[in-house]
Amino acid sequence: MRLCLVGFGSVGQGVAEALLLKNKFLKKRYGLNVKVVAVADSSGAALNQNGLNLEKLLKIKQKTGKVSNYPNYGVEGVTALEVLDEIDYDCLVEMTPTNITDGEPARKLTIKAIKDGKDVVTSNKGHLALYFPKLMKIAKKNNVKFKFEASVGGAMPIINFAxxxxxxxxxxxxxxxxxxxxxxxxxxxxxxxxxxxxxxxxxxxxxxxxxxxxxxxxxxxxxxxxxxxxxxxxxxxxxxxxxxxxxxxxxxxxxxxxxxxxxxxxxxxxxxxxxxxxxxxxxxxxxxxxxxxxxxxxxxxxxxxxxxxxxxxxGAGPLETASAILTDIINIWREK
Amino acid sequence: MRLCLVGFGSVGQGVAEALLLKNKFLKKRYGLNVKVVAVADSSGAALNQNGLNLEKLLKIKQKTGKVSNYPNYGVEGVTALEVLDEIDYDCLVEMTPTNITDGEPARKLTIKAIKDGKDVVTSNKGHLALYFPKLMKIAKKNNVKFKFEASVGGAMPIINFAxxxxxxxxxxxxxxxxxxxxxxxxxxxxxxxxxxxxxxxxxxxxxxxxxxxxxxxxxxxxxxxxxxxxxxxxxxxxxxxxxxxxxxxxxxxxxxxxxxxxxxxxxxxxxxxxxxxxxxxxxxxxxxxxxxxxxxxxxxxxxxxxxxxxxxxxGAGPLETASAILTDIINIWREK
Incomplete structure (x- = not known):
């Protein structure tokens, strides 16, 4: 399963850390081999079709604040929307900041990924609170999975719970x-x-x-x-x-x-x-x-x-919220 | 989905009541059409390949204590094991009393159903506490679903929760x-x-x-x-x-x-x-x-x-425990 992570703040970094911690566990328990092929933040992105080294990426982000500084595969100034066209991926993990005015950039990113036939997992609340029925309709029409456990309650299960x-x-x-x-x-x-x-x-x-x-x-x-x-x-x-x-x-x-x-x-x-x-x-x-x-x-x-x-x-915390995002990713994988 | 209910005490009757209450809901939300083709208790059984009338059956059980008094389709003295051979069904719902000495009759019933290629849902603790690994192995080998949410915590989700x-x-x-x-x-x-x-x-x-x-x-x-x-x-x-x-x-x-x-x-x-x-x-x-x-x-x-x-x-209550049994039935249906 090839992931494209957009948004690399505390939640995004939590997901990267959780993937490092649980890599073997996911393979062993679910036969799920996760590869992160792109990570975008406000500076640009790091893209590698063969998979990024998350340990290295986390260090660079923590040191320089920009994923675009990732050696050889970093691209400064590229937008997340452009990244979605640049790379082959299976699932967009959308973790940009919540915006309740117009839901951007989450809304556009989500709709593009869905229309491209990709599954989407999000921790974002803005586009969901503003356009829930519309987003669900597009996801259904395009026959992709759209999951958002992390948007409510952090590590507390509630949406999948019901x-x-x-x-x-x-x-x-x-x-x-x-x-x-x-x-x-x-x-x-x-x-x-x-x-x-x-x-x-x-x-x-x-x-x-x-x-x-x-x-x-x-x-x-x-x-x-x-x-x-x-x-x-x-x-x-x-x-x-x-x-x-x-x-x-x-x-x-x-x-x-x-x-x-x-x-x-x-x-x-x-x-x-x-x-x-x-x-x-x-x-x-x-x-x-x-x-x-x-x-x-x-x-x-x-x-x-x-x-x-x-x-x-x-209700919060990087690894805690990451656990909800991984739940969605695993459930998408199991439901395939 | 054709169910065979074995054990018709408080939990069994709760399941019948829940099915009456949620019949339309299950059809509408999950496209799941549940038909109870057999119900066995210690007196015998009621069997009808076209489906039993649960309202009628509940009344007869509450009035006479025996499902075998169900008109036309009641059979006195037939054992639950025999019932499993008599009827075409998809899922055994096993709700006999817990027995921690040898796990019977739950153990034999469960193994027979599994070997016949049927899915099994149980609220029973005895055979699970005594023979868990063995039962799981047989279920896996026969490629059937074996679920037991109701055996722990009544309505409190815990097994499916994890x-x-x-x-x-x-x-x-x-x-x-x-x-x-x-x-x-x-x-x-x-x-x-x-x-x-x-x-x-x-x-x-x-x-x-x-x-x-x-x-x-x-x-x-x-x-x-x-x-x-x-x-x-x-x-x-x-x-x-x-x-x-x-x-x-x-x-x-x-x-x-x-x-x-x-x-x-x-x-x-x-x-x-x-x-x-x-x-x-x-x-x-x-x-x-x-x-x-x-x-x-x-x-x-x-x-x-x-x-x-x-x-x-x-942790208990007929409808509450029935909710856990229905959860397992719905999840089996959705995972098909």
Whole structure:
């Protein structure tokens, strides 16, 4: 299986590291021989039809910031779209930054790969939240696999979870914590009594929050994920505009203390159902399965036959997110 | 897909009810048309190559206790093994009571069906805990599917969870609560201050514990499930004899109170790893994801890439267990 990786930030590098770690495992367990034939970042790309040396590539990226510095096979200034025409590959692994304005460059890259008959795995939320039904339709029409487990919940399985583990059930609602950054901030505020600003600063210093934390703290990231879940596992046809969103920027230590006195925590909860699409801070009983701390994600699926099923796991982290991307790659391979 | 159901107690009847409820759903979503051509219980069987009326069959079973009273197509005294020769079917759904002495009648039924080239789905733990590697080998040799999600955790996905959701990960250990009856008893002791005997009696009155609760309260049920998980998702070749088992019969309300004062609960914990196979009462931090109450089951999988992933759900109940059996049936259908 020849992969083309586009986007080589923390998730992309995580995938490269995971492939190095699990190379033998994948061969032995699944007979899956993965070869990375191209890696593109904003600087250009490294392309080798015989497969790139990922160890070398990671070192070069970490040292110089550019994959185009890869010796002999690095090309500066080439765009990812051009790379897709340059190389023979089987599966595009799309990991560019989420863009909720127009979903680019993920949208164009995904559509091109699909139309070229390639399978696509993505960790990106933007194009999915904006154009889910359209992208699915194109993938179906072109008879390719399009998978996106890593776009929601990091290492926490949720999309494949519903598909493979609850196929007999109608999923009536999902309630969960889908954003690790805000959960970290709220957890720190609760445990340390810190202000929102202090907790955000700490999260930024630890690399858990971005310099511009807007997407996370305003609830937009969780809302994008809610839209992806609604479309993919609940067959609700909706977009970002359908979600009522309230972020956590107005939560005070006093509110958290007050809740605590009554046995509750304040969490940024996503609720997805036919009647309600909402991301907002809510009171959660401290003994509820939803009361998870730190950067953990959690989702409680309310179903008809199995009743409530809950899953939790790390919502972020390079190797953790890579594990979800590899899951999709392995499932594509097994379903061939 | 023509099913032959063997065993028509609470789980078997749950499957019949679930099929009635989800008949249209299965057709619409998966193009799967399920027909039950035979149902066997200890009285005999009902067989109809054109499909049995499950509504009628459930009524007769509930009224008379015997499926052999099904009009025209009921046969008294026929054994399940004979039924497998009488009827054309695609998949055996084996739901006889667990027997950890010799695994019968599940073992013989399963082997016969497999050798006849039929797929098998089971909720039974006995033959799996005693003969796992052997049964897998025969299934592989005969190129049939043999699935057993319902044997561990009821509605809580765990076997398919590891296979489909964590295929990129090595699972280093599993720690969890795999028995709902004992978890109910311990939860009641903690919340009500009742003695072990009182809580057991209450569980029996609610149908959560059996008249002879030995398998559950001595930890044998959880140990069987541990063996199934060890073999199926951790590739450890072990049997029931390899598990250190301690039950909950000696737990006192005083011990529970003492633990509570320090912020702990006492839970019957199963630990499965290369170095340790153990079922025993342990202290669990009340804020741990493992601190689930009532008949809930929970499993925390420690993995290399995804780190800790936790799943929880109802460990028992007819429709809940049926959901796991239907999952296996649907996955067999999709993998054809």
């Amino acid at each position: 598909k493979y583990n609850l196929p007999s059930c109608s999923i009536e609602s999902i309630i969960g914590i889908l954003n690790g950054t805000t959960n970290f901030i709220l957890s720190r505020m609760a445990s340390e009594g810190s202000s929102y600003e202090q907790a955000l600063k700490e999260a930024q210093e630890l690399g858990i929050a971005e310099t511009d934390p807007t997407y996370d703290v305003e609830g937009i990231d969780a809302a994008c994920k809610s839209v992806i879940l609604a479309n993919s596992i609940m067959e609700l046809n909706c977009t970002l505009e359908d979600v009522d969103i309230t972020g956590i920027t107005n939560i005070t230590p006093e509110a958290i203390d007050l809740a605590k006195d009554e046995g509750y925590l304040i969490k940024l909860i996503a609720e997805i159902s036919k009647d309600r699409m909402e991301v907002s801070p809510r009171l959660v009983d401290k003994n509820s399965p939803l009361a998870v701390d730190g950067t953990l994600n959690v989702a409680m699926l309310k179903t008809d036959l199995a009743k409530n099923i809950t899953v939790m796991g790390r | 296979k489909y959701n964590l295929p990129s990960c090595s699972i280093e250990s599993i720690i969890g609560i795999l028995n709902g009856t004992t978890n109910f008893i311990l939860s009641r002791m903690a919340s009500e201050g009742s003695s072990y005997e009182q809580a057991l009696k209450e569980a029996q009155e609610l149908g959560i514990a059996e008249t002879d609760p030995t398998y559950d309260v001595e930890g044998i049920d959880a140990a069987c499930k541990s063996v199934i998980l060890a073999n199926s998702i951790m590739e450890l070749n072990c049997t029931l004899e390899d598990v250190d088992i301690t039950g909950i019969t000696n737990i006192t309300p005083e011990a529970i109170d003492l633990a509570k004062d320090e912020g702990y609960l006492i839970k019957l914990i199963a630990e499965i790893s290369k170095d340790r196979m153990e079922v025993s009462p342990r202290l669990v931090d009340k804020n741990s994801p493992l601190a689930v109450d009532g008949t809930l089951n929970v499993a925390m999988l420690k993995t290399d890439l995804a780190k800790n992933i936790t799943v929880m759900g109802r």
